[in-house]
Amino acid sequence: MAADTSHHIIGLIPSRWGSSRFPGKPLHPIAGKPLVQHVWERVCRCSRLDAIAIATDDQRIFDAAVSFGARAIMTSPDHPSGSDRLAEAVRSFPAATHVVNIQGDEPLIDPALIDRLAEALVSDEALSMATVACPISTREDLDNPNIVKVALARNGDALYFSRSVIPYARHPRVAPPLRHLGIYAYRRDFLENYVRWAPTPLEQTESLEQLRALENGARIRVILTDHVSVGVDTPEQAEQVEQILLNIH
Incomplete structure (x- = not known):
């Protein structure tokens, strides 16, 4: 948890089912867990975030997120951009002063990088x-x-x-x-x-x-x-990430 009480920084992980190259990507199993769970677990290691949630427009992703302990927010499927989805999701956090948008297909994202990003914004x-x-x-x-x-x-x-x-x-x-x-x-x-x-x-x-x-x-x-970090846009990249994660553990 962040120690700074003058700012309330939240991390949001947008996660959509639809993908032209990889439908259902967020729930694709990688090393025994859904892709989006790996992202969420990485983000949970951040020290500058006061709250974390997965924002989705799909009930399957919502249910999966809740099942592994994440806070999930259901958003409209009609948003024209990721920023619009983010703006809807942030309404669930009335105290939030800043928001970090973390890609839901980056299971190897560096938590320290997210902290640096948040710190850069709130410092100016x-x-x-x-x-x-x-x-x-x-x-x-x-x-x-x-x-x-x-x-x-x-x-x-x-x-x-x-x-x-x-x-x-x-x-x-x-x-x-x-x-x-x-x-x-x-x-x-x-x-x-x-x-x-x-x-x-x-x-x-x-x-x-x-x-x-x-x-x-x-x-x-x-x-x-x-x-x-290695992102996941195709099943082949999911296999590559799985090998990296298995070697880490």
């Missing part, structure tokens, strides 16, 4: 959001439009996110490219306003929701890490 009241990035080490990743890149200001705030290669490498060793990792922390009041804003031109062009925040003048702090 002028920030609206915080997120994470890591160095890009291969040309394949750099050219992959499914791997989002981020360029930073000198104070660590995001200047821009893109599916294209940024910055353009006229002098590549001056500003090495960074990969954006999809974990976010929000001030609660900002999140509630953010989901009311209409989609913005750059957001729609790149299909990157976080650009809506930048286009409306919000500050997003980016913390850097070398830790890139």
Whole structure:
């Protein structure tokens, strides 16, 4: 539990049944437990979170979460984005001042990274959001439009996110490219306003929701890490993660 009484930080794990590549992914068994349970157990190791819950639109996931001891929140199946689902779920926590959105398909997420993210946000009241990035080490990743890149200001705030290669490498060793990792922390009041804003031109062009925040003048702090956990988007990746977990234990 967090010792800071001036902030109440909650961790929310969105978990949906539908997936074009891997339907039912949250309950897929990995090393004897559902995928989403592995994520929840990792998040429970965090020291900066005051409460944790799984937010879902599916009764099967809700029931499974309750069965392994998690708090579960049922949300509407009609949300256009993950942020909208998050904003609905946070209503179940009236005291919450900040919320961390943890991907439900990251069973190897580092709890210390979540704590760093939460701390970065609450330590600067002028920030609206915080997120994470890591160095890009291969040309394949750099050219992959499914791997989002981020360029930073000198104070660590995001200047821009893109599916294209940024910055353009006229002098590549001056500003090495960074990969954006999809974990976010929000001030609660900002999140509630953010989901009311209409989609913005750059957001729609790149299909990157976080650009809506930048286009409306919000500050997003980016913390850097070398830790890139293995996510689960396919059954093959689930097998890879299972081997890692079995080797750990």
